[in-house]
Amino acid sequence: MLRLKEHDSRLFVLRGNPLKILPELVKALDAKHLTFEKDTEPYALYRDGEVMKELKDYSCDVASFTSHTLFDPESLLKPPETDYEKNIWKRGVPPLTYRAFISKALKAESNGDCVPLPIPAPTKIPSAYTSLDNLIEALGPEVAGPNGDFSVPSSEELNLELPSKEEESPHKGGETVALERMNSFLKDKARVINFKKPETAPTAFYPTASTTILSPYLKFGCLSPRLFHQELWAIEKPALKTSSKPPESLRGQLLWREFFYLCGYAVPGFDSMKQNPICLQMEWKCPQKGDSSPHLEAWREGRTGFPWIDAAMTQLRKEGWIHHLARHAVACFLTRGNLYISWERGAEVFEELLLDADWSLNSANWLWLSASAFFTQYFRVYSPIVFPKKTDPDGNYVRHWIPALKHMPPKYIYEPWTAPLDVQRRAKCIIGKDYPRPIVDHAETRKINLALMKEAYQGADYGQPNGAEIIQGKRK
Ligand code: FAD
Numbered sequence: 001m002l003r004l005k006e007h008d009s010r011l012f013v014l015r016g017n018p019l020k021i022l023p024e025l026v027k028a029l030d031a032k033h034l035t036f037e038k039d040t041e042p043y044a045l046y047r048d049g050e051v052m053k054e055l056k057d058y059s060c061d062v063a064s065f066t067s068h069t070l071f072d073p074e075s076l077l078k079p080p081e082t083d084y085e086k087n088i089w090k091r092g093v094p095p096l097t098y099r100a101f102i103s104k105a106l107k108a109e110s111n112g113d114c115v116p117l118p119i120p121a122p123t124k125i126p127s128a129y130t131s132l133d134n135l136i137e138a139l140g141p142e143v144a145g146p147n148g149d150f151s152v153p154s155s156e157e158l159n160l161e162l163p164s165k166e167e168e169s170p171h172k173g174g175e176t177v178a179l180e181r182m183n184s185f186l187k188d189k190a191r192v193i194n195f196k197k198p199e200t201a202p203t204a205f206y207p208t209a210s211t212t213i214l215s216p217y218l219k220f221g222c223l224s225p226r227l228f229h230q231e232l233w234a235i236e237k238p239a240l241k242t243s244s245k246p247p248e249s250l251r252g253q254l255l256w257r258e259f260f261y262l263c264g265y266a267v268p269g270f271d272s273m274k275q276n277p278i279c280l281q282m283e284w285k286c287p288q289k290g291d292s293s294p295h296l297e298a299w300r301e302g303r304t305g306f307p308w309i310d311a312a313m314t315q316l317r318k319e320g321w322i323h324h325l326a327r328h329a330v331a332c333f334l335t336r337g338n339l340y341i342s343w344e345r346g347a348e349v350f351e352e353l354l355l356d357a358d359w360s361l362n363s364a365n366w367l368w369l370s371a372s373a374f375f376t377q378y379f380r381v382y383s384p385i386v387f388p389k390k391t392d393p394d395g396n397y398v399r400h401w402i403p404a405l406k407h408m409p410p411k412y413i414y415e416p417w418t419a420p421l422d423v424q425r426r427a428k429c430i431i432g433k434d435y436p437r438p439i440v441d442h443a444e445t446r447k448i449n450l451a452l453m454k455e456a457y458q459g460a461d462y463g464q465p466n467g468a469e470i471i472q473g474k475r476k
Contacts, residue, residue, distance in 0.1 A: 002121040009128040012150040014143045018047055021143060023054040028138035031060055037221075038064045040073055040265035041359045070115050070225055070258050073265040076104055088277050088465060094266035096278060097374075098247055101259040110240055112233035112251065118226035169319045170206050171216055171355055178217035182228060185212045192235050193243040195250040202325035203392035205315060205400075212250070213321060215356035218257070229254055257361060264360025268465035271363040273344060276463040278373045282456045284335070284342035295339045298439050299330070300349050302402075305431075305438035306384040307414055309333050311401035318401075320355035325387075331369035332382045336453050338445040343370035371453065378453040381446050385414045404435045 004010050014021050026034055034055065039048065052062050066072040077092025085093055095101040106114050136144050144150050146157060155162050163169075186192055200210035217223035232251045236243045246252030269275025273282070286293055298304050302313035312326040322330075327350075333339065334346045343366040350366070351357045364374070371378035388397065395413030399406045405416060407427040412419035417431045417438055424430050431437055 002125070004125075004128075007125050007127075009125055011152065012128070012132070013145065013152055014139070014150060015145055015153075016139075016143050019050045019054075021139065022051045023058075024139055025135070026055060026058065026060050028135055034060055034062045036064050037068055038066045038072065039068065040261055067224065067226075068221060069261050070229055070254070071105055071262075073262045076101070076262055077266055088268070089266060090268065091266050094262050095259075096263070098256065098259050101262065102246060102255060105255070105258065110245065112229070112237060115229050115233070116226060117230055118224050167318070169321075169355065171213065171319065171321060173216070173220065173222065175217075175222045178214065178223040181212065181217070182214060182223060182231065185214075186231055186235060189235050192232065192250055193239045196244045196248040197250075197253060197324065198248060200323070200325070201391035202312075202323035202329070203388055203397035204323070205397070206319065206321075209323065211253075211323060215358075216321065219356045219358045225254060225257065260364035261360045263364055269463060270367075271344070271347065271359065272463070273342070273372065274463050275465050276367075276373070277465055279367060279463045280372045280456055281459075281461040281463060282370075282372065283452070284340060286341045286345045289344070289348070291342075291345065293341070295439055296334075296341050296345055298436070299334050299339060299341070299346075303436045304333070304440075305417065305436040306333070306442070307395070307398040307402055307405055307416065307435075308384045308388040311398045314401040316350075316353050320353060327365065328369060329382050329384065329387060331366060333384060335366075335370035336378055336449055337381045338384075338440050338442060338449065340445070340449050340452065343367065343372060346370075376457070378457065379450060381450070384442060388414060402435070404429050 014025065022034070025031070034051075036048065039045065048064065055062055074092070077089075077094055080086045080089045080093055095104050106112070132144070132150065136148065141148065145153060197211070202210075204210045206213065214223055214228065218225055218228070229251065232254070236249070236251055243249065244252075246255050263278075264270045267276060267278055269277075269279075273279050273284075273287075285291075286296055295304075299309070299313065302310040302317065304310055304313075309330055312322050312330050315326070316322045316330075331343070331346055334341050335343050347362050347366040350362050351359075354362070367373040368375045388395075392398075394410045395405075395408070398413055399408075405413060405427075406429075408416050408419065408429055409423060409427065412423065416424070416427075416429065416435060419427070419431070421430075429435050
């Protein structure tokens with residue numbers, strides 16, 4: 001960890017369009033080096049490409065480095081060979097299954113030694129500029145912000161309404177918290193060695209969550225994935241014979257992140273159905289951006305009448321994080337399970353509400369959960385009634401997030417509409433008045449949707465990347 005202030009340095013935040021400001025900055029400072037982190041998202045690739053183009057003929061070395069992922073995605077792509085591959089995979093052919101990814105990335109499944117190590121933080125860095133008047137003169141006063149000092153923008157400047165103390169998420173930002181959280185989770189070596197993601201409880205939540213809650217820190221770069229991997233590998237390696245393995249192990253989770261980053265980089269139109277060559281084409285409801293429906297709104301606001309779904313959506317809204325299997329449950333419910341609404345609408349809601357919202361990971365997981373790509377067992381539908389009972393038969397998670405159901409007896413907690421009226425009265429929760437009736441019949445919608453999914457799978461049509469002429473129209 002390097003604290004800039006302790007090294008007589010600081011962060012300068014420039015306001016403006018990076019496409020314009022960055023080349024101007026380099027020229028105004030007569031900088032000889034411009035370095036930045038490699039980013040794989042479409043807008044970032046465009047932005048970085050434009051800046052590099054602008055500086056092509058300028059005497060400044062431009063270099064970018066992989067640090068947000070374990071591997072440089074480019075290094076894991078295969079050059080396209082056939083005409084089909086050349087048409088689709090402009091950046092190279094990615095492995096499209098986790099297994100294929102692991103064998104490519106790690107050579108052997110368990111070989112964590114292949115993962116690049118984190119680079120130690122420098123012990124010394126040059127002092128920061130003391131006067132930036134020249135810069136303000138060259139670029140205009142607005143780049144320096146309202147105080148003219150290039151400081152980190154305040155919430156007022158960003159026009160953000162801050163939550164009250166009671167409404168604040170318990171997940172605080174920064175590297176210090178990230179390292180504390182990582183170290184505290186890793187202290188329990190037996191838990192790390194035996195970690196199996198499908199066996200962790202989605203109904204446990206902060207401060208006793210069953211997984212690390214490191215996703216927001218990895219997303220924002222507060223925690224280096226290489227450091228996390230190094231620490232994990234140090235625990236797993238000596239116990240390899242007995243430890244859990246990818247994809248279920250904790251290291252396996254970090255490798256899911258890698259795999260999905262790689263796919264996000266290589267697959268054209270990754271976040272869309274129509275332009276994505278690995279995405280099954282389906283006749284979802286609410287297919288367009290901006291489409292709405294009473295079902296979509298009820299899901300988003302946590303008032304579907306299914307307590308497990310509503311509790312998870314409430315936790316998401318309040319804390320900005322929910323367990324992976326809770327994400328499974330609400331995503332399945334919205335798409336192929338019950339509401340048959342486009343996964344793209346679900347991804348948009350997650351993008352808005354998740355603290356760890358991450359373009360590649362969000363798109364990949366929605367593709368998975370809607371059985372549009374990666375996962376094909378569309379007939380495995382989560383029951384919003386049976387699934388949470390496994391880890392929380394008394395429904396304490398629901399009682400915490402939905403106070404209206406606080407006194408509902410465990411027998412009815414996941415399907416309160418079946419409680420006799422006198423039970424509802426005693427629980428001070430009349431269904432339809434104090435808590436909504438279910439917006440759909442689970443068994444009925446599941447059956448209808450399974451038939452639709454079966455049809456889509458039999459047709460097996462995939463998206464077409466913009467402008468590409470797909471040789472055979474179907475996935476190879
Ligand atoms: P842990 O189990 O402790 O795992 C450690 C780290 O591994 C995580 O922090 C994360 O970086 C990575 N990881 C774990 N599971 C996955 C996964 N399935 N895919 C990719 N990386 C994974 N994760 C995000 O970080 N951002 C998102 O926008 C996001 N959207 C999702 C949308 C849906 C519909 C689903 C089902 C999952 C989504 N995930 C997303 C993946 C996963 O749910 C979270 O990464 C995980 O729950 C974060 O909690 P954790 O840090 O305690 O995970």
